[in-house]
Amino acid sequence: MTYKAPLKDMLFVMNELAGLSTVNTLPGCEDATADTVEAVLEENAKFCANVVAPLNHSSDKEPSFWHDGQVSTSKGFKDAFKGFAEAGWQGVQHPTDFGGQGLPKLVATPCIEMLNASSISFALVALLSDGAIEALLTAGSDEQKATYLEPLVSGKWTGTMNLTEPQAGSDLAAVRTRAVPQGDGTYKVFGTKIFITYGEHDLTENIVHLVLARTPDAPAGVKGISLFIVPKFLVNADGSLGARNDAHCVSIEHKLGIKASPTAVLQFGDNGGAIGTLVGEENRGLEYMFIMMNAARFGVGLQGIGLAERSYQQAVAFAKDRVQSRDLAGSAGPVSIIHHPDVRRMLMSMRSQVEAARALAYVGAGISDVAHHHEDAAVRASNLAVYEYLVPIIKGWSTEMSQDVTRDGVQVHGGMGFIEETGAAQHYRDAKILTIYEGTTAIQANDLVGRKTVRDGGAVAKSIISQVRETEALLAAQGGADFKAIHRALLDGSVALEAVVEYVAANMKTDIKGVFSGSVLYLKLAGIVLGGWVMARAALVAQAKIDGGDGDALFYKAKIATARFFADHILTQASGLRTAIVEGSAGVLALTEDQF
Amino acid sequence: MTYKAPLKDMLFVMNELAGLSTVNTLPGCEDATADTVEAVLEENAKFCANVVAPLNHSSDKEPSFWHDGQVSTSKGFKDAFKGFAEAGWQGVQHPTDFGGQGLPKLVATPCIEMLNASSISFALVALLSDGAIEALLTAGSDEQKATYLEPLVSGKWTGTMNLTEPQAGSDLAAVRTRAVPQGDGTYKVFGTKIFITYGEHDLTENIVHLVLARTPDAPAGVKGISLFIVPKFLVNADGSLGARNDAHCVSIEHKLGIKASPTAVLQFGDNGGAIGTLVGEENRGLEYMFIMMNAARFGVGLQGIGLAERSYQQAVAFAKDRVQSRDLAGSAGPVSIIHHPDVRRMLMSMRSQVEAARALAYVGAGISDVAHHHEDAAVRASNLAVYEYLVPIIKGWSTEMSQDVTRDGVQVHGGMGFIEETGAAQHYRDAKILTIYEGTTAIQANDLVGRKTVRDGGAVAKSIISQVRETEALLAAQGGADFKAIHRALLDGSVALEAVVEYVAANMKTDIKGVFSGSVLYLKLAGIVLGGWVMARAALVAQAKIDGGDGDALFYKAKIATARFFADHILTQASGLRTAIVEGSAGVLALTEDQF
Known part of the structure; x- marks a missing residue:
């Protein structure tokens, strides 16, 4: 149940597929030299493996718990978060102006994957802080930035996102929480928020809640939602903590997975009103929240990839260790189960899907860096459009993939997989939230269809497909059965x-x-095809390395074999999906409600 | 979280697809008239819904627990099992000679599905007893039958299967438990068995353990395994209970799911030896165990179907109740989520797969009845071959399907699905054992490939495919878009x-x-195609009923729509699977162990 970060794979993707050498020529990204990046990743990998990963299973057995309005986090979390903050890991991708390391998203991305592979429950507090930082950077006033950003970036405080209410889940139009202006620039906030990740905890002295609420004369629906900062403790002018705010955790949820991550019900304003300040302009809250949500959605995709990697590593270790039955090709005695073809099929399925999703996400991160840092506005715009097309796919496909992979991860273990002590089952439980929070897969798909495909008549999608065609031409020019199949x-x-x-x-x-x-x-389908595309590119790079006499032929041969597996076993689902999409709506929609 | 048995669907399948009217003409099956069967099913449905189903969630929250070698089962289980036994439900399919109802397998099958839909944890004790009864009927001596069968069939005692040992999971050749003859016709058994379902409990006064063990001079491997009866309490000549036997439960497992079902570690012979008697002949234990395992494997397939049905019902109820967002086609206010296309897609996917797996299993049960009761030996033999081809598919495919379905079942619930109180998550956890116990899916697939396909050169498989071709001809003769797509x-x-x-x-x-x-x-692939076949047959029957002016057109139209959905969304996976099977082994086998 240990975790070893796949640094070699990560660096391969960053260097060969995601364009690190281009990213670190962008203005503001020059520090991200190959050497620096490797050093950062190695340090991060050590911290994750040594400090966080060992907490994953113990914190599942002894989850965070609520008592008298407080939440005590799982044993070890407080020290681990202190170490995380002190080493500066919260600030990897945030501006140096506020104490961050100012590294590109492409460099932060493997760090986030590693932290999530180590413990999703732990990593969530950092993910939510990232989102809060992003929102304040975008829409916060100078005063708000001065007050909140440095403590958030340093990990002195943490942030939360308060969207959901009992009647308002996927549909934020139904938000009812009220914010009443007090005439002094502050608002009093009243309402109930549910499913608030790390809405209460004991890791830091303060928590910065970002809360969606309606002002008294706001229009109905999503156009009347504003965003407020409601800190757990009010902050004095000198940055010291003031009075306890009227925002209280009344309970936390009993969940299928990510048990160590407290999921709070927060009550705002039961004792006179929680003091908040408006972020940006009134009625533009959803717009700001979407900025932070896009970052968070990408991060949840990485959670899927990290979790799937962890599940894969555990399955491989078990398959190499567990001896059962003879080799089909003949053996003197029983062999380790990695010799059995179906175990190997499951491991290759896990491996190839993790690698494909990782490659696609990292490629997306590199594109995001170009979209944010390139000097040419037109280049920024075209890359932003591609990145935004990819975000729902990275979120939706990587997380659905993590459920396939963790299911196989249990299955490889046989009966032992069903016993909680083994740890494989935890990954299966943890994975289930990933397709739900930060927008269910259906919400991602709505975004992909509506904003990302229909709005431009499929132009961005087709521009990406034309890049796939270029790769296809290169594949056709390669010889051999593997490249032919791919x-x-x-x-x-x-x-x-x-x-x-x-x-x-x-x-x-x-x-x-x-x-x-x-x-x-x-x-x-988009995930499979684009995942297959980046795997094919990896195989082409690998073949070129082998042809060039690169010493590490085994590593590169594995890349080709893994791409071949993905092509034969995963990409081949594409034409069936096409039929289901293009012909399959009649069956979806035929029944009346009463017929169910 | 209630459960309502889908009696109408069940009877449709039994009457229209599985040939109840043929089965009840077979010798010994004449009691299973349409009226009797309907009455039996209705009574069983009432018992399951009223007595067992309400225990499912509470028993997950307060599982069975171990103390001082005893296991106390979850609250309500003892009374429920008493009711189950008294009503004669354990004996539905067992011979009247030993107090059973002697009904065909086709009639027992929906009863088993209903019990498992109500609570898999509860139903397991009955499933294991069924297996023990089957083994004793096949291989037990007259004395053993006289002693053990009536109490097992009546539910006065229960049975267990003791196969697995720490080093012997899928590979029974590695069994080490010893059985030493005492010269008086009894043996002393020594060894450790793990993963013993209901290996200890407080439901009945005695437990009949069937144990695989080796006699001192047995050959190595699977040819040296014998089967023994080792009761928890020895049985006196008059049937009363004697001394406590030396078979003790030293712990139970902490599991991902089916928590109310105690999974025991049993220690045999630590205090001098557990007294057992040989079943049948020495060294033929595996053969007997396989008879009982085939019955149990079919039963586990039904567990998958029952669980998936329950998950589907819960998802439908939530989708009709939960109001969120407007209708895409326009609505004054938010609507229940069953109006949203992706929710509907998930529900149709769940529904169509449950219906397909149920139809295939029930068709299999009808074939089994012909295989066991027909007067003509040649007819028996050909039907037995078809049934035996279907068993690994019914077990493997229905249980894998249950994991797909319960995953969607959580997803339909959104964030509420991840909260344990909702109950949807329990199904997702419970489902994971089904592809593991009684032989993993890979073990089922080995059986399908080796014994069921290669041994006869694919003859039985092709005979079934030729039946599929007959259905295809009927489909081609039907008009309309639905039948064309199917x-x-x-x-x-x-x-x-x-x-x-x-x-x-x-x-x-x-x-x-x-x-x-x-x-x-x-x-x-076989599951999907044969599932698609029985769904297509259902659609043809439904169309004929509609054409014949049957009053229940809505019911029959739903059958056609569901078959159409299955064709477009599930059957279309077939050609991708074909490529993965026929072309995909290179990618599976390319890596060396070190490359993982």
Whole structure:
């Protein structure tokens, strides 16, 4: 149940696929030299493996708990968070102006993966702080930035996102929490928020709640939602802590997984009103929240990848250790189960999907860096469009993938996998939240269909597919059975994806329910095809390394074999998905409610 | 979280697809008239819904627990089992000679599904007793039958299967438990057995352990394993209980799911030896165990179906109740989420897969009845071969399906699904054992490939495919978009399955590891195609009923729509699976152990 960060794989993806050498020529990204990046990743890997990873299983057995409005986090979390903050890990990707390291997203990305592979429950507090920092950087006043950013970036305080209410889950139009202006620039906030991750804890002296609420004369629906800072303790002008604010944790949830992460019900204003300050302008809260949510969605995708990697590592270790039955090809006695073809199939399925999702996410991070740092506004804009197309896929597909992978992770263990002490089952439980929070897979798919495909008539999607075509040409030019299989599968996949993009763009107006019947399948198809694309690129790079006499042929041969597996076993799902999307809405929509 | 048995669906399948009207003409099955069967099912449904189903969630929260060698089962289980036994439900399918009801397997099958939908943890004790009864009927001496069968059939005692040891899971060749003859016809048994379901409990006064062990001069491997009866309490000549036997529960497991079902570590012979008697002949234990295991494997398939049905019902209820967001086609205010296309897609996916797996299992049960009761030995033999081909598919596919379905069941609930109080998460946890115990999916697939396909050169598989072809001809003759889509998908599926059967049969000798690389995928493909076949037959029956003016058109239209959904969304996976099986072994087998 140890975790060893796959640094070599991560660096391969960063250098060979995600363009680190381009990213670190961007203005403001020059510090991210290959050497520095490797050193940062190595330090991060040590911290994660030595300090955080050992807490994952023990904190599941003894979760955070609530008592008298307080939450005590699992044993070891407080010290680990102190170490995390002191080493500056909260600030990796945040501006140096506020004490961060100012490194590109491409460098922060593997750090986030590692932390989540070590413990999703622990990593969540950092993920939420990242989101709060992002929102304040975007929309906070100078005073708010001066007050809150440095403590958040340093890990002295943490941040939360308060969106959900009992009647307002996926539908934020239904938010009822009220914010009443007091005439002195502050507001009094009243309402109940649920599912607030780390809404209460004992890791830091203060918690900065970002809260969606309505002012008294706000319009109905999503256009009347504003964003407020409501700190647990008010902050004095000198930055010291003032009075306890009227924001209290009344309970935490009993959950399937991520048990060490306290999920709070927060009550605002039961004792006179919680003091808050407006972020940005009134009624623009959802817009700000979406900025932070896009960052968080990408981060949740990384949670899926990290968790799947951890599950894979544990399964490999078990498969090498557990001796059972003879080798099918003949053996003197029983062999370790990694010799059995179906165990190997499961391991390759896990491995190839983790590698594909990682490569796609890191490629996305590199694109995001170009989108934010490039000198040319047109280049920034085109890269931003591609990044924004990828975000729902990275979030939705990587997290759905993590449920497939952790399921196989249990299965590889046989009966031992079902025993909680083994630890494989925890990953299966933890994974289930990832397709739900920060927007369910269906919400990601709505975004992919509506804002990311239909709005531009599929232009961005097709521009990405044209890049896939370029890779296909390179594959066709390579010899050998592996590249032939990869080429054929990628071609079938990209044809299917293109057909679906056209179907979606063409039919939205006339058959909106039909199109949305296939939205999640479209997201899955896009994940598979784009994942297959980056795997194919990895295989091409690997072949070039081998041809160039690179010493590490075993590593590169494994890249080709893994891409081949992905092509034969995962990419081949594409044409079935195409049919389900394009032809399958009749079956989805035929029944009346009463027929269920 | 209530459960309502889908009696109408069950009776439809029994009458229209599984041939109840043929089964009840078989010798010994004449009591199973349509009226009797309906009455039995209605009574069983009442018992399950009123007595057992309410215990499912509470018993998960307060599982069975161990203390001083005893196991106290969850609150309510003792009374429920008493009621179960008194009503005669343990004996539904067992011979009247020993107090059973002597009903065909086709009638017992929905009863088993209902009990498992109500509580898998509870139903397991009955499932294990069924297996013990089956083994004793097959191989027990007259004295053993006289002593043990009536108390087992009546539910006065329960039975267990003791196979697994720490070093012997899937590989029973590694069994070490010893049985030493005492010269008086009894043996002393020594050893440790793990993962023994209901190996200890407080439901009944005695427990009949069936134990695999080796006699002193037994050959090595699976050919040296014998089967023994080792009761918890020895039984006197008059049937009364004698001394406590030396078989003790030293602990129970802390599991991911089915928490109310005690999974025992049993220690035999630590205090001088546990007294056992040999079942049948020495060294034929595995053969007897396989008889009972085949029955148990079919039963585990039903567990998957029952659990998936329960998860589906809960998801439908939530989707009708939970109001969130407007209708995509426009609505004045927010609507229940069953109006949203992706929720509906998930519900249809759950529904169609449950219906397909149920239909296939019930069809299998009907074939088993013909195989056991028909007067003509040749008819018995050909039906037995088909049934035995279906068993690993019914077990493997239905249980894998239950993991897909319960995952969607959580997803439909959104954030509430992740909260344990909701109950959806329990199904997701419970489902994970089903692909592991009674032989993992890979073990089922080994059986499907080796004994069921290669041994006869694919003859039985092809005989089933030729029946699928007959259905395809009927589909082609039907008009309309639904039947056109179903026909095309089934045709593609059956072509893929036939190609895979030929590949498996042809390549086993030259490329055994390659063939077994795709064994689980072959099982999945067979499940999908045969599931699609029975759904297509259901649609044809439904259309005939509609054409004939049957009053219940809504019910029959739903059958056609559900078959259409299955064709477009599930059957369309077939050609991708074919490629993965036939072309995909290179990627599975390429890496050396060190490359992992």
